[in-house]
Amino acid sequence: MSAPFQIDFGPRRTPVVGIDLGTTNSLVAFMDLTGPAVIPGDDGDRLVPSVVHHGRSGEITVGNPARRLLITEPERTVYSVKRLMGRGVADVREELRLFPFRIAAGSESVIRLELGGRTLTPPEISASILRQLRKNAEAFLGEPVSQAVVTVPAYFNDAQRQATKDAGRIAGLEVLRLVNEPTAAALAYGLDKRKDGIVAVYDLGGGTFDISILKLHEGIFEVLATNGDTHLGGDDIDNLLLRIALEDIASEWGEDVSGDGVAVQLLRRAVVAAKERLSFVPVATIDLEYKGRVYQRELARPQFERLIVDIVDRTLGPCRHCLKDAQVAVEQIDEVVLVGGSTRIPLVRQAVENLFRARPHTELNPEEVVALGAAVQAGILMGAVEDKLLLDVTPLSLGIETMGGVVSKLIHRNSTIPASATEVFTTAVDGQRNVLIHVLQGERELVKDCRSLARFDLKDIEPLPAGMPRIEVRFLIDANGILSVTAREQRTGREQSVEVKPSYGLTDEQVEAMIRESYERAEEDIRERQTREARVEADRILGAVEKARLHDAWLELSDEEHGAVELALNELLMVYHSTDHLLIRAHIEKLNQATLKLAEVMMSGAVRSALKGTKL
Amino acid sequence: MSAPDYYWFLGLERKLDLDLEDLERRFYNLSRRLHPDRFARATATEQQAALENTAILNDAYRALRDPVSRAEYFLKAHGLELGEQESRKTPPELLEEVFELNMVLDEFRQGGAAARPQLEQAHRHLAALREEADAQLGRLFNEYDHAPDGKLLAAIRGLLNRRRYIRNLEAQVERELANVGALPD
Numbered sequence: 001m002s003a004p005f006q007i008d009f010g011p012r013r014t015p016v017v018g019i020d021l022g023t024t025n026s027l028v029a030f031m032d033l034t035g036p037a038v039i040p041g042d043d044g045d046r047l048v049p050s051v052v053h054h055g056r057s058g059e060i061t062v063g064n065p066a067r068r069l070l071i072t073e074p075e076r077t078v079y080s081v082k083r084l085m086g087r088g089v090a091d092v093r094e095e096l097r098l099f100p101f102r103i104a105a106g107s108e109s110v111i112r113l114e115l116g117g118r119t120l121t122p123p124e125i126s127a128s129i130l131r132q133l134r135k136n137a138e139a140f141l142g143e144p145v146s147q148a149v150v151t152v153p154a155y156f157n158d159a160q161r162q163a164t165k166d167a168g169r170i171a172g173l174e175v176l177r178l179v180n181e182p183t184a185a186a187l188a189y190g191l192d193k194r195k196d197g198i199v200a201v202y203d204l205g206g207g208t209f210d211i212s213i214l215k216l217h218e219g220i221f222e223v224l225a226t227n228g229d230t231h232l233g234g235d236d237i238d239n240l241l242l243r244i245a246l247e248d249i250a251s252e253w254g255e256d257v258s259g260d261g262v263a264v265q266l267l268r269r270a271v272v273a274a275k276e277r278l279s280f281v282p283v284a285t286i287d288l289e290y291k292g293r294v295y296q297r298e299l300a301r302p303q304f305e306r307l308i309v310d311i312v313d314r315t316l317g318p319c320r321h322c323l324k325d326a327q328v329a330v331e332q333i334d335e336v337v338l339v340g341g342s343t344r345i346p347l348v349r350q351a352v353e354n355l356f357r358a359r360p361h362t363e364l365n366p367e368e369v370v371a372l373g374a375a376v377q378a379g380i381l382m383g384a385v386e387d388k389l390l391l392d393v394t395p396l397s398l399g400i401e402t403m404g405g406v407v408s409k410l411i412h413r414n415s416t417i418p419a420s421a422t423e424v425f426t427t428a429v430d431g432q433r434n435v436l437i438h439v440l441q442g443e444r445e446l447v448k449d450c451r452s453l454a455r456f457d458l459k460d461i462e463p464l465p466a467g468m469p470r471i472e473v474r475f476l477i478d479a480n481g482i483l484s485v486t487a488r489e490q491r492t493g494r495e496q497s498v499e500v501k502p503s504y505g506l507t508d509e510q511v512e513a514m515i516r517e518s519y520e521r522a523e524e525d526i527r528e529r530q531t532r533e534a535r536v537e538a539d540r541i542l543g544a545v546e547k548a549r550l551h552d553a554w555l556e557l558s559d560e561e562h563g564a565v566e567l568a569l570n571e572l573l574m575v576y577h578s579t580d581h582l583l584i585r586a587h588i589e590k591l592n593q594a595t596l597k598l599a600e601v602m603m604s605g606a607v608r609s610a611l612k613g614t615k616l
Numbered sequence: 617m618s619a620p621d622y623y624w625f626l627g628l629e630r631k632l633d634l635d636l637e638d639l640e641r642r643f644y645n646l647s648r649r650l651h652p653d654r655f656a657r658a659t660a661t662e663q664q665a666a667l668e669n670t671a672i673l674n675d676a677y678r679a680l681r682d683p684v685s686r687a688e689y690f691l692k693a694h695g696l697e698l699g700e701q702e703s704r705k706t707p708p709e710l711l712e713e714v715f716e717l718n719m720v721l722d723e724f725r726q727g728g729a730a731a732r733p734q735l736e737q738a739h740r741h742l743a744a745l746r747e748e749a750d751a752q753l754g755r756l757f758n759e760y761d762h763a764p765d766g767k768l769l770a771a772i773r774g775l776l777n778r779r780r781y782i783r784n785l786e787a788q789v790e791r792e793l794a795n796v797g798a799l800p801d
Contacts, residue, residue: 016656176656220644381656389648415678418652418671478667479652 016147016176016382017137018374020184021126021164023082023207023233024341026050027371028133028148030141031379036188036372039140041132047367048136051079052128054116062132071269074100074261076116080235083207084111084122085167086160088504095231095239100261109504123506124514126167134173147174149378151370152481153208154180155228155395157441158453159504161481166506170514176381178480181205182212183392184373185339186221188364197334198224200322202352202360203370204315205340207233211319213326213333219387225325225414226395227318234275234342236311241271241299244307245286249295263290278304279344305347312351319355325414336360341367391416394477398453401438405447410475413443420476424490431463437473439483452503456485459497471496527579534584538576541588545569545595553601561597568594622676622689632690632757632772634680643677683753684779687772696773698780707778713741717785724792735789742786749779 018036020027025047029038038046043064053066054076061069070077080099084092089107096103104112104119112119130148137145150173152164161178168175182201196217203210210228214221245267250256257263270288277284278301288295323330338360342348352360364372379385393414399407400423410421425435435458442450461469470490477483487496506514545565548554557565568591575583623630626642648654650673655666679689688698706714717738723731753775760768 177653217644220647222644377653380653383657389651389653391647391651416674418667419674419678420671421675476667476671479670 014143014147015137015141015145016149016378017134017145018184018371018376018378019130019133019148019150020181020371020374021082021129021150021152021167022050022370023080023205023235024050025206025367026129026133027368028137029368029371029375030137031375031382031384036375036379038368038371039137041136042139048129048132049079050082050129051077052081052115052125053077054118054120056116060128062128071262071265074265075102078113078115078125080207081113081122081125083231083235084113085126086122086157086163086505087111095235100264109502110506110510121506121514123163123167123511124170126164127170127514130167130171130173134171146172147176149177149179149374149381150175151181151184151374152178153203153205153228153230154182154210154212154226154392155208155230156481157230157396157451158481158483159451159502160230162502162505165480165482166511166514169511172515175480177377178482179374179377179390180210180212180223180226180392180395180481181208181370182210182226182337182339183214183221183223183390184371184377185337185369186212186214186216186373187376187388187390188369188373189337189361190376195334198328198332199335199337200319200333200356201337201339202315202319202343203228203339204342204348205233206342207231207235209233209315209318211315211322213322213328220389220391222391222416223393223414224328225322226393227322227325228395229314229318232311232314233340237275237308237342237345238268238272240307240311241275241286242268245271245288245295245297248297249288252295253293257290263288266290267295274299275304276344279346301346308345308347312345312348315348316351316355330355330357333358337369338362339366339369392479392481393417394419394481396441396451397443398475398477398483399440399442399450401440401447407440407442407445407447407450411477415477417477417481418479420474422472422474425458425471425473426467427461427464427469428466430465432466432469433461433463434459435461435471437485439475439485453483454503455501456487457499457501458487459499461496462489527581530581531579531584534581534588535576538572538584538588541591542569542572545591548595548598548602551602553598556601557598561594564594565591565598620672621693622679625672625676626680628680630690631761632687633754633761634686636681639677639680643673646673683750683757684776687753687757687776691769691773691776694769696769698773698776705777705781707781710778710781714785717789721789721792732793735793739786739789739793742782742789746779746782746786749775749782753779 015030017039018029027038027047029036040046041048041063045064048063049067051063051066051070053061053069053073055061066077070079078101083095084101088109089103089111092111102114104114106112110121112121113125115125134145148168150164150168152161156164164178165175182203185201185203186199199214199216201212201214208228208230209232210226212226213224215224242264246258267288270286274284274286278299283298283300286295286297286299333356336352336356336358338349338352343366349360376385376388377390380388380390394411394417395413397409397413398411399409402408410423411419425437427435437456437458438447439453439456440447440450441453444450458471458473461471471487472490473485473487475483475485485498485500487498488494489496568587572587572591575587578584626639626646628634628639628642647670650666650669652663652666652670655662658666678685680686691698720731720734720738724735753772756768756772756775760772
């Protein structure tokens with residue numbers, strides 16, 4: 001029998017958190033009884049800058065402290081790593097000129113960065129950020145967190161999604177769902193409560209641009225179409241201003257500082273600050289003081305807008321394509337939602353208003369709205385939110401290579417996921433044992449213009465005359481937008497073995513190895529931290545006992561009691577330098593017990609203050 | 617692994633003319649029940665089943681929602697495949713128009729901006745032809761649903777081929793116009 005007023009929350013389950021793994025900043029949020037909320041870090045900041053620093057003794061720093069180290073140790077610090085997720089070196093050659101990334105050899109299918117003497121892939125670096133967010137969540141919620149919903153740009157391809165999932169695995173987080181960022185934002189706004197209708201979500205973040213058009217109906221968020229550019233964002237504005245400032249400096253100082261990592265980082269920070277101020281004031285100054293020299297440049301908003309108008313205009317093409325694919329006229333859009341820090345720029349807002357002829361929603365912080373939506377989705381997966389359901393789409397068409405390098409489309413872009421397609425393959429030569437299927441993503445007709453996703457090798461085909469085997473291959477895109485392939489011999493119904501060779505990204509074995517390595521490192525880290533914490537605790541009690549022994553109360557104890565305290569004190573001193581935190585803790589407790597009487601005696605009057613703040 | 621019949625899956629009568637609002641309602645209701653989000657903490661087997669079922673639901677909804685793909689699905693179920701080849705052949709009644717269109721396209725490609733209005737005119741004409749085919753398709757659907765007849769299915773197949781031919785021409789003109797960058801995309 002349950003008592004009156006007792007609420008049954010069902011069996012106790014660990015929380016699922018929502019994570020926005022952003023180009024510039026990352027956030028973690030969770031769903032409590034009142035709704036989604038962002039979890040702050042131990043410095044009180046809700047945004048964790050997506051910056052990772054690898055120190056000389058192997059220690060990893062993430063977030064604000066890492067951002068500070070970006071200035072002093074740029075060669076040991078990495079940021080905007082999201083731009084490299086699921087990519088090969090050829091994809092990012094352009095931006096490497098402006099980012100201080102150092103690429104290691106063998107980066108064709110997975111980029112490898114040199115960072116503080118180690119070689120790391122983007123998923124490993126992202127895993128460090130995820131680990132920090134997880135730590136923040138665990139400290140805040142007071143319980144372990146092992147499952148998460150992680151957001152990705154809607155226009156991320158298969159490899160980029162897989163890389164994000166890999167990052168979760170390396171960080172020891174089970175990624176229950178990848179959610180598209182604009183869709184998450186729509187969830188966070190809870191627009192479904194107001195009415196049914198059509199919503200456009202315009203998401204211009206640090207590194208990526210997405211546009212999604214959704215239909216809302218009784219709690220169902222059905223994405224009609226999505227479009228975007230995974231290489232367009234606030235970073236592009238920063239790089240543009242940075243280039244101009246560098247040229248300015250070259251002519252003013254007669255010296256090119258673009259090869260000087262520290263100068264470039266300081267200048268980058270200065271242009272970002274000026275850019276951000278320009279969203280609120282009409283004129284801002286780019287300020288740099290470096291090695292005794294000063295660079296100052298005033299930037300007025302109209303001038304700033306002339307500089308960035310091309311970048312802003314690049315978002316409009318995808319918007320129009322998206323409307324067309326959704327078969328929605330501009331007039332049918334009921335609401336527009338703005339997401340991403342870059343939508344604070346007045347010119348961007350103006351462009352969105354002009355295009356959609358509607359005043360956009362900005363009630364929620366554009367930097368937090370995606371994380372809040374991820375938390376809502378986490379609530380849906382936990383079963384805590386029952387009235388909402390997301391139906392998302394795949395952003396890119398999926399096809400296979402056919403004769404003459406032509407792509408034959410199997411699943412079209414903007415198909416609701418999960419989605420599947422089945423094709424029957426056969427052999428071309430008598431006795432052929434293998435059939436290789438090349439899968440691509442993209443909208444173009446030719447293989448060379450699409451992005452190679454993977455090669456699937458149908459192996460151990462029964463040797464038969466050409467054309468006899470009939471192998472039914474099923475392509476299945478799951479709710480995360482990730483492809484899997486299964487095959488079956490039609491005649492026998494026998495499962496056909498398929499070997500996957502991803503064109504970009506890590507193999508399962510590589511991810512496993514990274515998990516092991518990070519696990520070992522994490523254990524080392526944890527042990528070291530626990531030992532340090534135990535010693536701090538020991539210092540506190542040792543100091544307190546030292547003081548207490550000089551106190552009158554000490555004289556009130558018996559010789560036996562004195563002896564017990566002395567013994568416990570000496571034992572603690574003996575184990576103090578041990579690396580076994582449990583041993584240290586055990587002796588702290590022993591000393592604590594031995595001094596109970598002493599504490600009792602001291603509890604009277606002013607003596608209390610001598611031991612204030614200790615556990616005595 | 618062969619997918620179940622889409623009509624059966626959605627609990628629909630096997631008709632060519634469908635009430636789209638009813639179809640959408642069924643799609644939403646089944647989504648609420650089957651979607652993997654509802655099984656995030658279930659066993660791996662249940663999760664896999666949710667994934668498979670929802671994929672079929674989405675494939676079914678996609679196939680039946682659009683009249684053209686619905687007709688293609690329907691014909692296929694009746695053993696009438698749409699031949700790629702068939703839709704490449706120029707329907708006889710369009711021969712003259714296609715001939716003229718090709719002349720305009722040639723002129724346009726050779727940098728004849730003056731040919732643009734003519735090409736736009738051709739584009740509008742093709743769109744009208746396609747809409748006409750759609751309307752005709754609707755009439756055939758209705759006719760078939762009232763009195764199912766193999767001859768009607770053959771007529772639908774012929775119409776689908778004609779429609780596809782027109783649509784390909786339309787897309788070709790759109791690409792040409794867009795290449796010069798003046799057509800709003």
